[in-house]
Amino acid sequence: MSVQAELESQGYRCFTWSDRPGTVYPPHTHPHDEVLCILRGRMEMEVAGRRQQLEPGDRLELPRDTVHSARVLGDEPVEYLIAQR
Numbered sequence: 001m002s003v004q005a006e007l008e009s010q011g012y013r014c015f016t017w018s019d020r021p022g023t024v025y026p027p028h029t030h031p032h033d034e035v036l037c038i039l040r041g042r043m044e045m046e047v048a049g050r051r052q053q054l055e056p057g058d059r060l061e062l063p064r065d066t067v068h069s070a071r072v073l074g075d076e077p078v079e080y081l082i083a084q085r
Helices: 003-009
Strands: 013-019 024-028 034-040 042-047 050-054 059-062 068-073 078-084
Touching: 003 013, 003 078, 034 042, 042 059, 042 078
Parallel strands: none
Antiparallel strands: 013 078, 024 068, 034 059, 034 078, 042 050, 042 068
């Protein structure tokens, strides 16, 4: 079963997103649970004051109302699956 199929079976809506090198998202929240699965490229996420680098194959779960920020690392775009419920 693919990651997307697994998440959809758990009630998530999934779509693919891409950001260019240098993209930065300042601290923000979402009113829904969210899972990010990195498909290509690298990004750094900060969640609860803890920074972590995400690479292809990595998965990050963000419960609703979790403050987080992100930035694309390196010279290539990052592509990732976003799952929301």
